[in-house]
Amino acid sequence: MSEENRLRERIALHGKSLFxxxxxxxSSGNISVRLxxxxxxxxxxxxxxxLDPARISRLDWQGNLLAGDKPSKEAFLHLAMYQERPEERAVVHLHATHSVAVSCLAEINPENVLPxxxxxYVMRVGKLPLLPYYRPGDKALAEAVRTAAREHRAMLLANHGPVVAGKELDAAVYAAEELEETAKLFLLLRGERTRYLTPEQVGELTAHFPT
Structure with a gap:
């Protein structure tokens, strides 16, 4: 099996598991890998x-379709992330319930959404900025993603959902799952006195496990 076909199979496997x-x-959410x-x-x-592995879209770096079905209308988000972060090999964008719910809250910190x-969560996601709302398919969102990607491999789109990159497909999926579970915890703990990790504990984690 060629490397491309292996990646197609892995995308389909992870997609099925997430769904x-x-x-x-x-038909919400999309997954990509770098070639x-x-x-x-x-x-x-x-x-x-x-997902049918053979019908997964293959695009060049200009977004032109080379093989497979018509790509997700949010493919430009993935291209922007890869172009800004050449070390990343996969991107996962979900419309997962708890992450989307957090993205709709009025009082969250747009510079770092989740505590x-x-x-x-600190190891796999790190600091999570909130990007402004754009309608689905709006190409202006690509520039917002590109700007955020200069410092972050994960971001939350307002009233929409998370975009998470990783150095391989498994890593991107695991980080997206960790983000969703942390969003769920955050909502469950709202109104309760909560013990978060201290700045010193966060610093120790980021020193040992840089995102």
Missing amino acids: ERGYGCG EDGILVTPTNSSMGR PITAY
Whole structure:
């Protein structure tokens, strides 16, 4: 099996797992991986739970379709992330319920949306900025993602959902899952006296596990 076909199979496997565990519904969410000459990205109007590896879109770096079905209308988000962060090999964008719920809250800190509740959130996600709302498919969002990507591998789109990059596909998926679970914890703990990790504990984690 070629490396590209192996990656296609892995995208479909992760998509099915995410969908079946409720991290996406309908045709929401998209996954991509970097190739030498472009990216593979899930097609538009496709369910992550029923992806056909052979029909996953292959794009060049200008966003031109080279193979597969028509790409997600949010493929430009993935391209912007890769172009700004050449070390990243995969990007996951979800419309997961708890992350989207947090993205709709009026009083959250746009510079760092979620507090350091657990060590694994700090290790896998780190600081999480909130980007302003743009309508789906608005190319202006690509520039907002590009700007945020200069300092962050994960970001939350207002009233929309998270975008998370990783040095490989598994890492990107695991970080996106950690973000969603932390958003769930954050909502469960609202109104309760909560013990977050201290700045010293966060500093120790980021020193040992830089994002």
